[in-house]
Amino acid sequence: MEIKRTLLPSEKLKPLYDDALKLKFGVNFTDYMFTMSYNQEQGWHSAEIKPYQPLMLDPAASVFHYGQEVFEGQKAYKSKRDEILLFRPQENAKRFNASSRRLSMPEIPVEDYLYYVDELVKLEERWIPTQKGASLYIRPTGIATEPALGVKASKEYLFFVITCPVGPYYSTGFDPVSLCVCKTYSRAGSGGTGDAKAGGNYGASHIATRDAIAKGYNQVLWLDACERRYVEEVGAMNIFFIIDHQLVTPPLTGTILPGITRKSLLELAPDLEIEPVERLVSIDELVEGIESGRVTEIFGVGTAAIISPVGKINYNEKEYIINNNQTGPWAQKLFDTLTGIQTGEIEDKHGWVHVVK
Numbered sequence: 001m002e003i004k005r006t007l008l009p010s011e012k013l014k015p016l017y018d019d020a021l022k023l024k025f026g027v028n029f030t031d032y033m034f035t036m037s038y039n040q041e042q043g044w045h046s047a048e049i050k051p052y053q054p055l056m057l058d059p060a061a062s063v064f065h066y067g068q069e070v071f072e073g074q075k076a077y078k079s080k081r082d083e084i085l086l087f088r089p090q091e092n093a094k095r096f097n098a099s100s101r102r103l104s105m106p107e108i109p110v111e112d113y114l115y116y117v118d119e120l121v122k123l124e125e126r127w128i129p130t131q132k133g134a135s136l137y138i139r140p141t142g143i144a145t146e147p148a149l150g151v152k153a154s155k156e157y158l159f160f161v162i163t164c165p166v167g168p169y170y171s172t173g174f175d176p177v178s179l180c181v182c183k184t185y186s187r188a189g190s191g192g193t194g195d196a197k198a199g200g201n202y203g204a205s206h207i208a209t210r211d212a213i214a215k216g217y218n219q220v221l222w223l224d225a226c227e228r229r230y231v232e233e234v235g236a237m238n239i240f241f242i243i244d245h246q247l248v249t250p251p252l253t254g255t256i257l258p259g260i261t262r263k264s265l266l267e268l269a270p271d272l273e274i275e276p277v278e279r280l281v282s283i284d285e286l287v288e289g290i291e292s293g294r295v296t297e298i299f300g301v302g303t304a305a306i307i308s309p310v311g312k313i314n315y316n317e318k319e320y321i322i323n324n325n326q327t328g329p330w331a332q333k334l335f336d337t338l339t340g341i342q343t344g345e346i347e348d349k350h351g352w353v354h355v356v357k
């Protein structure tokens with residue numbers, strides 16, 4: 001689909017950051033944004049790249065009242081050969097559509113989605129950091145815009161893409177996080193929206209994070225909503241364990257977000273000679289395993305941090321320390337391998353890296 005472009009004279013472009021390694025996550029936006037509208041008569045139309053600017057929305061727009069909103073999170077890297085690399089962007093496009101279907105929102109053809117993201121990233125090339133661990137974060141978003149308060153799916157939508165350069169999640173090496181098991185709230189219930197990247201999931205989870213922080217922990221360890229027994233996710237990341245020398249993660253049962261980092265680590269495991277296992281892990285198995293030494297590592301995984309080692313877990317007011325509160329060898333190896341592939345430094349045997357041309 002054709003993109004209308006409104007470009008700025010070079011003197012109107014924003015000044016670049018001084019040091020990409022010091023950039024905070026998600027606060028420094030680039031010069032341009034992509035937008036595209038949807039209505040029932042025209043379908044998706046008016047694809048545009050224009051200067052980054054506020055949106056004009058009717059206060060009755062359904063996103064404000066009934067929460068039809070979905071998003072994606074991706075990263076662009078600069079390789080040593082000065083290429084722009086995206087990591088498995090087709091997976092983001094497909095997941096954007098899966099989230100949209102769940103929220104009764106219109107899908108975007110995968111090829112179109114990929115083209116729009118590529119075109120915006122190409123235009124913003126100067127913003128892509130070259131420093132190790134830094135990247136250009138990409139946030140494609142869909143919202144319902146029909147100005148109507150009737151409780152029903154909107155007939156009009158807006159898709160937009162914004163980008164921001166981000167520093168490494170860990171500026172001074174890994175810093176293991178501490179978790180508090182949440183027994184008051186659930187993140188996702190069976191048949192709900194836990195497997196969609198929908199804004200509402202996050203709005204409802206901050207209260208639990210606040211409680212964890214008040215108790216002196218960094219993040220929430222979420223259990224299943226039904227039995228409060230099986231471990232599901234950590235904060236807004238998928239969770240992995242090293243148990244009996246296997247790489248274990250909970251299966252995608254509908255309440256877990258199907259992470260692309262998660263999927264990639266499972267596919268990478270055989271290359272690194274560790275067996276990947278998808279199975280339920282109860283909180284009791286976990287704390288017993290930490291005490292007995294069967295569980296040697298725990299880490300969260302997702303696009304923002306890639307890998308986030310877990311050093312401590314509070315469960316029933318008792319604290320369990322994992323691997324001496326240090327980053328374990330598997331967290332380090334998986335991090336090095338995956339980020340090496342993403343930045344073009346390690347051979348991409350799986351065909352995951354997309355070179356933006």
Ligand SMILES: *Cc1c(COP(=O)(O)O)cnc(C)c1O
Nearest residue numbers: 236237238257259260261302303
């Ligand atoms: C985005 C997200 C993840 C990680 O997905 P990636 O594709 O690996 O970035 C995990 N859990 C939740 C709740 C998420 O929103």
